[in-house]
């Protein structure tokens with residue numbers, strides 16, 4: 455089977471600045487103190503994803519999941535190693551990042567669709583469907599600056615999910631959606647999966663990962679700590695016991711915390 459994603463020894467390094475002002479920095483330097491440090495948010499990660507796989511990317515806060523998604527989507531490039539992808543990528547990284555707050559939802563829909571690579575004809579064809587999915591009612595013609603975070607996520611997701619893509623990436627943008635919207639998103643993601651699209655899905659919710667994914671990757675401090683079956687991955691993270699109310703959330707009915 456063809457690989458749709460190939461990640462080879464990918465590393466992304468960030469700089470951590472200890473001081474906020476130039477004055478503080480100069481003083482620290484004069485005292486021989488460190489002014490910054492670097493660390494690898496993604497550290498020597500390698501894996502392949504075959505066509506049609508649905509990957510659940512899991513790991514604790516700050517383990518590097520969003521950074522890895524940014525490398526895959528091309529928003530960032532690795533400092534060393536390589537990330538190769540095949541076909542069109544759509545998804546939900548920092549949903550609404552391309553929104554102009556002064557423009558209305560309708561105008562931003564067009565803008566976002568263009569940013570995600572949809573042609574004018576394609577957007578026109580799918581416009582009503584996207585509007586129905588976002589379900590913003592009269593707010594469609596209100597400037598996005600007045601939208602709640604949930605409303606922005608709805609519009610962003612509605613556009614992203616209507617792009618015909620080979621790889622669909624979903625970060626935790628859906629955490630802010632209400633329950634009926636999450637249910638709608640879950641159904642749409644199931645549909646996308648059935649159509650054979652490769653999925654990369656970041657989640658802390660074991661139920662949602664069990665429902666959607668066929669394989670789990672776990673990051674730990676930027677390194678790939680686990681790559682294998684869904685149940686084994688959830689067990690590896692100890693998200694399947696009842697010791698913690700976050701990981702073993704008894705209310706996680708499969709719609710999960712973020713879908």
Ligand SMILES: Nc1ncnc2c1ncn2[C@@H]1O[C@H](COP(=O)(O)OP(=O)(O)OP(=O)(O)O)[C@@H](O)[C@H]1O
Pocket residue numbers: 468469495513514515516517518519520521522
């Ligand atoms: N642009 C950046 N500049 C500097 N540090 C960054 C940047 N983006 C992320 N980081 C740091 O990189 C580390 C990994 O962050 P990342 O957002 O990838 O983690 P995550 O696993 O997605 O976390 P969460 O589950 O909390 O969303 C964190 O320590 C974060 O502070």
